[in-house]
Amino acid sequence: GAGVSQSPRYKVAKRGQDVALRCDPISGHVSLFWYQQALGQGPEFLTYFQNEAQLDKSGLPSDRFFAERPEGSVSTLKIQRTQQEDSAVYLCASSITAGGHGYTFGSGTRLTVV
Amino acid sequence: QQQVKQSPQSLIVQKGGISIINCAYENTAFDYFPWYQQFPGKGPALLIAIRPDVSEKKEGRFTISFNKSAKQFSLHIMDSQPGDSATYFCAARRSNYQLIWGAGTKLIIKP
16 A cells, blocks of 8 residues: 555543554565554554564563564554553554664554543 | 653744754664654654764755764754644664654644
8 A cells, every 4th residue: 555554543442342453554564663652742662573573572561462463464453451541542654674764654543441 | 761852842933934843862872863743643754864973964944953972963944834833753763673752842833
């Protein structure tokens, strides 16, 4: 596709519910990143994939967060037993290089946990 | 732990004026310093970036000034236009891929 596509755009979850957020990167992009952006803040790194390999998951806030990219293209970020503090915009970005120069971001998924 | 400090938090500039946003970093291992522009409801978009071996980079109305010894860098927007109204983020790259972001500056250009 022409850009990074994320779905859904908005998600309201009841506390304790599991959610899955999808990212379709630009075709052929090697690197894929997930970031979490709280209201009025800069994005914070969650995890990084190079093709299908998850090379860094050090930013995932707890073991309730899980990300995968099984075929090296589409990625899913899953949050189990959602909590109110998980409310944020989740941004996906991709880059054609392994080094992550010039990320292209999607528009994000705004998650609200009630 | 904030490793990139950005100021001001918000900025109002008259149309045609110069907008200046500043960032300071702590980690001398950072090797790439991009600026991103974000409109409401959209993801950040890369505006301009610089490496630490360059003191200035200009692209159109946008200029990055970089001071390696002071560990500071800034974005200048010349001839600011209402369409430039957005939130601007500086960032610094750690290791080979991870970006550390500033807290953002909400810029409003008054017509």
